[in-house]
Amino acid sequence: MLDSSEVARYDRQIRLFGSEGQKKIKEATALVVGAGGLGSSVSAYLAVAGIGRIIVVDGDAVELSNLNRQILHWTEDIGRHKAVSAAETIRGLNPEVEVEAVCAFADEENLADLVSEADVVVDALDSFSARHHLNRAALEAKVPLFHGAVSGFDGQATTIIPGLTPCLRCIFPRSPPKVTSPALGATCGVIGSIQATEVIKWLTGEGELLCGRLLLWDGLQARCDLIPVERNPGCPDCGGEEI
Amino acid sequence: MIIKLKAFARFRDILGGETELDLPDSSTVFDLLNLVASRSGDLSYQIFDASGKVREDVNVMVNGRHFESLEGSKTPLSAGDEVALFPAVVGG
Numbered sequence: 001m002l003d004s005s006e007v008a009r010y011d012r013q014i015r016l017f018g019s020e021g022q023k024k025i026k027e028a029t030a031l032v033v034g035a036g037g038l039g040s041s042v043s044a045y046l047a048v049a050g051i052g053r054i055i056v057v058d059g060d061a062v063e064l065s066n067l068n069r070q071i072l073h074w075t076e077d078i079g080r081h082k083a084v085s086a087a088e089t090i091r092g093l094n095p096e097v098e099v100e101a102v103c104a105f106a107d108e109e110n111l112a113d114l115v116s117e118a119d120v121v122v123d124a125l126d127s128f129s130a131r132h133h134l135n136r137a138a139l140e141a142k143v144p145l146f147h148g149a150v151s152g153f154d155g156q157a158t159t160i161i162p163g164l165t166p167c168l169r170c171i172f173p174r175s176p177p178k179v180t181s182p183a184l185g186a187t188c189g190v191i192g193s194i195q196a197t198e199v200i201k202w203l204t205g206e207g208e209l210l211c212g213r214l215l216l217w218d219g220l221q222a223r224c225d226l227i228p229v230e231r232n233p234g235c236p237d238c239g240g241e242e243i
Numbered sequence: 244m245i246i247k248l249k250a251f252a253r254f255r256d257i258l259g260g261e262t263e264l265d266l267p268d269s270s271t272v273f274d275l276l277n278l279v280a281s282r283s284g285d286l287s288y289q290i291f292d293a294s295g296k297v298r299e300d301v302n303v304m305v306n307g308r309h310f311e312s313l314e315g316s317k318t319p320l321s322a323g324d325e326v327a328l329f330p331a332v333v334g335g
Contacts, residue, residue, distance in 0.1 A: 034335045036334075036335050037334070037335060038335045039335065123335075124335045125335050126333065126334050126335040127333060128331075128333060148335070149332040149333055149334060149335060150332060150334050150335065151330070151331075151332045151333060151334050154252045154330070154332050155332060156332050170309075170312065171309060172302070172309060172331075173309050173311045173312045174299065174309075174311050176299045176300045176331040176333055177299060177300070178333065179300075179333065181332075181333060181334035183334055216251050216252065216329060218251060218252050218255070220256075221255070221256075225249075225251060227249070227251075227304060227307070227327050228307040229304070229307050229308075230306070230307035230308050232308060232309070232312040234312065235312070
């Protein structure tokens with residue numbers, strides 16, 4: 001049940017998916033893995049949309065060079081844990097949202113427990129080795145995974161529904177070397193917003209998800225392309241099988 | 244045989260968005276990339292590493308499947324295949 005304050009706060013989007021849709025968002029827990037550029041954008045939009053609970057996971061501390069894109073962290077946050085800084089800003093954006101900060105790097109050890117608490121998992125990581133751990137954990141828990149990645153003006157996103165779509169390892173079987181990519185805040189905003197939109201669509205049942213399609217954003221050309229992606233029958237993570 | 248190549252991001256700037264390439268029968272992904280790379284030294288550098296292998300930060304999809312989950316650069320191509328070429332995007 002939504003109270004009068006919630007009805008007022010979410011009035012413009014209740015027009016999109018009704019009170020029932022809003023309640024589904026309110027009842028959901030989102031695990032956002034990474035509190036960098038993408039994590040900032042996704043978390044901010046999920047928070048103001050009224051997601052019930054956000055778990056923010058990041059083991060890093062805020063640095064000055066983060067602030068061109070990681071909009072949950074401000075100058076006075078330099079040196080603080082990103083997860084704590086992010087949680088504080090999220091609470092400020094929407095005090096109705098329950099926020100939990102996990103000051104740890106996502107790894108094989110902790111991801112299973114974290115994912116088991118979530119209805120949706122957002123990939124806001126910065127390496128494919130970590131993403132593959134997250135992919136496995138989401139598959140095992142049968143929780144949807146909303147992938148995003150950015151580099152400079154370029155970005156990509158896709159939505160992974162265990163048992164229905166190719167998994168992240170089907171699409172990207174290897175881990176390119178981790179590099180310090182050039183990064184633009186606005187690109188994080190584009191891709192993070194797409195991820196947040198996908199989460200809201202999944203929760204409310206609206207629209208057509210980015211399932212089996214990889215969205216490629218080319219900011220320099222202001223182009224957005226979709227390429228079909230298929231399961232790998234020999235995938236070591238999902239086996240390429242429908243459930 | 245005709246292969247449709249779709250290039251994205253920095254590869255689109257050099258190759259154009261969508262092109263049709265006429266390759267000999269029984270060509271592989273490597274043959275296609277080699278043909279494409281022969282167009283400029285800069286492009287060759289962007290696709291292949293110093294040992295001649297496809298760089299790890301390059302994605303090649305053949306009909307929606309990453310070439311590394313097929314037979315790598317030895318993946319055989321067939322007439323009508325659609326190949327997507329785009330750089331790895333890793334950051335968050």
